[in-house]
Amino acid sequence: MERNILLTIEYDGTGFHGWQRQPEVRTVQGVLEEALSRVCATPITIDGVSRTDAGVHALGQRATFSGDFGIPADRIPIAVNGLLSGTDREGDLRIIESRQVPSGFHARFDAKGKKYRYMIRNEENMAVFLRNYRYQVSETLDMDAMRTAASYIIGEHDFACFQAAGGTPRETTVRTVTSLDIFQEGEPGARDISIEIAGDGFLYNMVRIITGTLVEVGRGKIAPEQMINILDSHDRGTAGHTAPPQGLYLVEVYY
Amino acid sequence: MERNILLTIEYDGTGFHGWQRQPEVRTVQGVLEEALSRVCATPITIDGVSRTDAGVHALGQRATFSGDFGIPADRIPIAVNGLLSGTDREGDLRIIESRQVPSGFHARFDAKGKKYRYMIRNEENMAVFLRNYRYQVSETLDMDAMRTAASYIIGEHDFACFQAAGGTPRETTVRTVTSLDIFQEGEPGARDISIEIAGDGFLYNMVRIITGTLVEVGRGKIAPEQMINILDSHDRGTAGHTAPPQGLYLVEVYY
Structure with missing residues (x-):
């Protein structure tokens, strides 16, 4: 059977x-x-x-x-x-x-949402042991600015600006981000920053591009309020860089 | 020149x-x-x-x-x-x-001592990410018993019981352990236990055998006071197992 x-x-x-x-x-x-x-x-x-x-x-x-x-x-x-x-x-x-x-249940088609975590190590000289598990950022990041920028991302938006080329073609680039929390542990000088993002679905490289954009906000290269214009542009060219893969963790799938 | x-x-x-x-x-x-x-x-x-x-x-x-x-x-x-x-x-x-x-200074011959750290993950199902960096021990370890056992190791002793075969031949198996501290972070059920050991010199696999012996004390297989007899025996056969390599870190060399 x-x-x-x-x-x-x-x-x-x-x-x-x-x-x-x-x-x-x-x-x-x-x-x-x-x-x-x-x-x-x-x-x-x-x-x-x-x-x-x-x-x-x-x-x-x-x-x-x-x-x-x-x-x-x-x-x-x-x-x-x-x-x-x-x-x-x-x-x-x-x-x-x-x-x-039950027969007919499908892990992907029946998923209601997912949660990812992106882990940054905000430190000038990261220990070699973390190289496959963190994105190292040397300059001290402004957490308040990053949290303000993150607040504009939460909710239902057209996220075309955060989609990389090369993924599976999608019918729509509208998604709902249900939460985006930024945690930190440790002191300035050596700290882990986790970006936790949950939503009903994610475009290709979306979490990594959101992270790269938030890092540029943290560095002062992008103003937090500019996030509104980036979202409105629907243009990948307006957002920040794509954060590297080794900091990204698929945490949970919701049904 | x-x-x-x-x-x-x-x-x-x-x-x-x-x-x-x-x-x-x-x-x-x-x-x-x-x-x-x-x-x-x-x-x-x-x-x-x-x-x-x-x-x-x-x-x-x-x-x-x-x-x-x-x-x-x-x-x-x-x-x-x-x-x-x-x-x-x-x-x-x-x-x-x-x-x-200065010419003539030699990293090894001029070293006054070394500090090692051994990291145990005391948890039943350890995450895959830690497999190369911790020794996983499932049974909850008795920290008090381990610390009592550790206290007998501190000081100058003949450590022949903690020497594996196969290392460079040594003139003497007498060494001085200047400190042996056991730290823990996290709750029972998922915790990191670090054993930090400093001394003027270490025999082949000495830190790993001390760790394996302390783990057996923590499991209740060896009584803390038995450490005295193990040291007195000068016999590798009386000590515990050799803890695996991936939990061991050379932390510092003293000059």
Whole structure:
């Protein structure tokens, strides 16, 4: 009998060429499909919610797959994680949860929203250990200015200005950002700044371009109020740079 | 004119087969000597203080080298770090400081002591991002018992019980541990435990075996007072397991 399974997946994006299966290179989808096909003893194809780019991490990626196989849903994590732990990148990908869902349920199409976190290290000489997990920014960022700028982004807007070329074509560039919070830990001179952004959907590279733009606000290169004009322009050229992939984490998918 | 240079070096040990130069594999000494030889335009051999094993990290490794070359000492970090940033492991090794020292000064022979930190993650399901930087221990550790056990280690002792086979032969296994502090951050259920240990010198794998023994004390497998008997035995077989390399950091060298 055909069953439909929903997975929750955590990975360190450093060693992957992104989510999406591609020939010859190591991708999250590729590694998972190979392991699941062995564990389920039948060829498995999975659909993930977020096609994360190379270097982007996930704490709670979701994916569905279906098929006729024997293994109970709750045994899949231990079986797959056991297989993966024998590889050269031991431990950079892990299924956290697996459960059976009604047939027809689809991880991506049924998602109501997502939350991402972008982590900046605001420090002049960042320790080498953080290089794959933070975006290093040397100049002390003005948190108040960044928070003011962020307030203009919350709500329903046409976010064309924050969309990079090269993603899947979309019917509309209107999205709703339901929250955008900026947290900091540590003292000026060495601090972690997290930008947490939740919404009903995100355009290609949208979180990274929003982050790059907020960093330029923090540096004083863009005035916080200019965010209104940037949004109104619908023009990628008016927004800031694209922050690098290694600071980005897919945190949660909402259903 | 021959000059003698003292370097301070930081590295993520994950991508290295340890400090010591070996043919065919990537080591910290090998990568540094190659880059320094290019920057100094003459073959350079360096002497490091601690021959860290594969996977072991350093915040403040020290090394000396000498030769007749043109580059000013304080330009060496930027030149070497620039060369290294073009490699596939971009950013996992960095010279933090470089300064000229009197001829005859030797990073290792003139060191008065060293400080190491060992980082344990006391949590049942550790995030994948920490796998190369912490030793995961699932069972909640008894910090009081560990601190009592640690108190017996401080001072001058014959530490033969904490020496692994395979290191450089030593004249004596007597060493002085000047401090051993155990810190913790976070709540039971998910916490970082750091063991900081300073002393005039360390035997092969000594910090990792002390850590493994303290973990067994924390688990209730070894009574804190048994540390006295372990030290008196001079027998590696009486001590605990060797904690894995990825939790170990060389923090500082004292002169």
